[in-house]
Amino acid sequence: MPYSVIYGVTEYYKKVDYVFNSVPETITALKDSLNIVLVLGESVRADHLQLNGYAKETTPYLVRNKNVVSYSNIYTPHTYTGSSLPRILTDASVDTNNLNNITSIFDVFNRSGYYTIWIGNQELEKSYKSIVDTNNKVLLIDSLRSVYSFRKALDEQLLKPFKNSVNEAKARGLYTLHMMGSHWWYENRYPESIRQFRPVINSKHIPSLNGEDIINSYDNTVVYLDHLINEIIKILQDCNVPSILIYLSDHGEILGENGKWLHAQNDEASRNPAMFVWYSNRFKEIYPLKVEALSNNNYNHYTTDILYYSLLDLIEIKGLNYDNTQSIFTKK
Numbered sequence: 001m002p003y004s005v006i007y008g009v010t011e012y013y014k015k016v017d018y019v020f021n022s023v024p025e026t027i028t029a030l031k032d033s034l035n036i037v038l039v040l041g042e043s044v045r046a047d048h049l050q051l052n053g054y055a056k057e058t059t060p061y062l063v064r065n066k067n068v069v070s071y072s073n074i075y076t077p078h079t080y081t082g083s084s085l086p087r088i089l090t091d092a093s094v095d096t097n098n099l100n101n102i103t104s105i106f107d108v109f110n111r112s113g114y115y116t117i118w119i120g121n122q123e124l125e126k127s128y129k130s131i132v133d134t135n136n137k138v139l140l141i142d143s144l145r146s147v148y149s150f151r152k153a154l155d156e157q158l159l160k161p162f163k164n165s166v167n168e169a170k171a172r173g174l175y176t177l178h179m180m181g182s183h184w185w186y187e188n189r190y191p192e193s194i195r196q197f198r199p200v201i202n203s204k205h206i207p208s209l210n211g212e213d214i215i216n217s218y219d220n221t222v223v224y225l226d227h228l229i230n231e232i233i234k235i236l237q238d239c240n241v242p243s244i245l246i247y248l249s250d251h252g253e254i255l256g257e258n259g260k261w262l263h264a265q266n267d268e269a270s271r272n273p274a275m276f277v278w279y280s281n282r283f284k285e286i287y288p289l290k291v292e293a294l295s296n297n298n299y300n301h302y303t304t305d306i307l308y309y310s311l312l313d314l315i316e317i318k319g320l321n322y323d324n325t326q327s328i329f330t331k332k
Contacts, residue, residue: 017130018099018100018102018130018131019100019101019102020101020103020104020107020134021101021102021103023107023110023320024111024319025111026319027108027112027318027319027320028317028318028319029113029315029316029317029318030172030315030316031113031172032172032242032286033241033242034172034241034242034243034244034315035169035172035173035175035239035241035242035243035244036114036173036174036175036243036246036311036315037176037177037232037236037243037244037245037246038175038177038245038246038248038307038311039176039177039179039232039246039247040085040088040176040178040179040248040250041181041182041225041247041248041273041274042081042122042147042179042180042182042249042250043181043182043184043249043250043251043252043253044181044182044222044225044249044252044253044273044274045249045252045253045269045272045273045274046070046071046073046074046252046273047072047269047272048218048219048222048274049062049072049222049274049276050062050063051063051068051070051276052070052072052274056219057196057223058219058222058223058226059222059223059225059226060223060226061226061227061230062229062230065230065278067278067279067281067284068276068277068278069277069278069294069295069298070274070276070298071275071276072272072274072275072298072299073272073299073300073301073302074272074273074274074275074302074303074304075272075301075302075303076250076251076273076303076304077094077095077266078094078250078251078304079252079263079264079265079266079270080250080251080263080264081122081125081250081251082125082126082127082128083127084250084304085125085127085128085131086102086127086128087305088250088304088307089104089105089106089128089131089132089308090102090104090105090308091308091322093303093305094304095303103308104131104134105174105307105308105311105312106118106131106132106135108311108312108317109311110134110135113172114172114315115172115173115174116134116136116137116173116174116175117135117136117137117138117139117165117173117174117175117176118132118135118137118138118139118176118178119139119140119158119175119176119177120138120139120140120141120158120177121140121142121152121153121157121158121178121179121180122140122147122178122180123146124138124140135176137165139161141153141157141158141161142157147183150185150188151188153180154180154189154191154224155180155189155224155225155228156191156228156231158177158179158228159232159235162175162177162232162235166235166236166239167239171241174311177232179225179228181221181225181249182221182225182253184262185201186200186201186214186217186218186221187200187201189221189224190220190221190223190224191224194220194223194224194227195220196219196220196223197215197216197217197219197220197223199212199216200213200216200217200220201213201214201216211255211256214255214256214261215255215256218253218255229245229278233245233278236280237280240282241282242283242285242286242287243279243280243283244278244279244280244283244314245277246275246277246307246310247276247277247278248274248275248304248307249273249274249275250273251263251270252269252270252272252273253269253270254267254269254270255269257269277294277328279291279294290314290329292331293329293330293331293332294328294329296331296332297328297331298328300332302326302328305326306326306327306328309322309323309324309326310326310327310328310329312324312327313327313329313330314327
């Protein structure tokens with residue numbers, strides 16, 4: 001102080017200008033009607049999903065859904081949103097610091113004739129704003145409150161604009177929902193009606209809290225996620241278009257391991273984000289080989305790089321080079 005404050009503010013307001021690769025006009029993709037929903041989670045770790053064998057009932061809806069495939073072995077070294085999302089949303093590898101000459105997944109889908117929309121419950125950070133802006137439309141709810149606000153809107157407010165967008169498009173669309181998810185302070189991230197595990201935290205001062213209470217509050221945010229995903233699935237089932245939902249958290253969360261908490265620091269828990277896929281019955285009828293590959297690949301070890309390549313493989317892009325061996329839709 002005061003140098004650290006001045007330095008921090010200066011760094012925050014530095015403009016980030018990525019050099020995007022141009023997408024060839026000649027690329028082609030599936031012409032079928034298809035709803036693709038990409039749900040970007042926040043701070044959800046894989047091992048706290050009942051779906052992955054967690055002892056507590058955190059994902060009761062997903063566990064009962066036979067069309068859900070979970071990927072528990074996802075890795076990222078980038079344990080905060082500003083660093084992880086630029087790599088998730090482009091062809092930039094998690095292993096590189098070079099974010100020039102990158103390709104936005106949204107640019108590819110736009111060129112392929114898909115409608116793209118970003119519906120977010122987080123302010124756009126400078127590190128990924130220009131990538132998000134390559135969507136056809138960007139809609140932010142509760143845009144004046146940051147992730148640190150104790151009055152931030154709940155993620156359920158994403159549902160109405162999402163439903164409206166799906167109903168309006170009625171064709172080929174890539175819908176991205178960016179959640180607040182399980183970001184601290186956990187008690188602000190879900191309604192009281194969802195509170196399944198007690199006791200919960202009653203202070204924002206972590207050293208004074210009981211570790212079990214922190215985990216209970218965190219797990220309640222995962223129960224809320226399960227509820228929201230189930231609501232999204234209902235919307236997709238009602239629209240009678242082949243649909244698929246891919247959920248990927250930006251990173252995990254540390255819950256006391258090695259004396260650490262939260263994220264933005266290195267620990268196994270923060271480097272293992274949750275990921276799962278849901279597909280409609282109609283999708284399974286039309287693309288049985290993709291569904292078979294999903295089930296065959298779910299125990300493989302991947303980095304978050306797979307999202308970009310899997311989305312391209314999902315719509316069977318032609319005329320753009322990509323590594324389909326990193327796709328969850330290609331049988332290994």
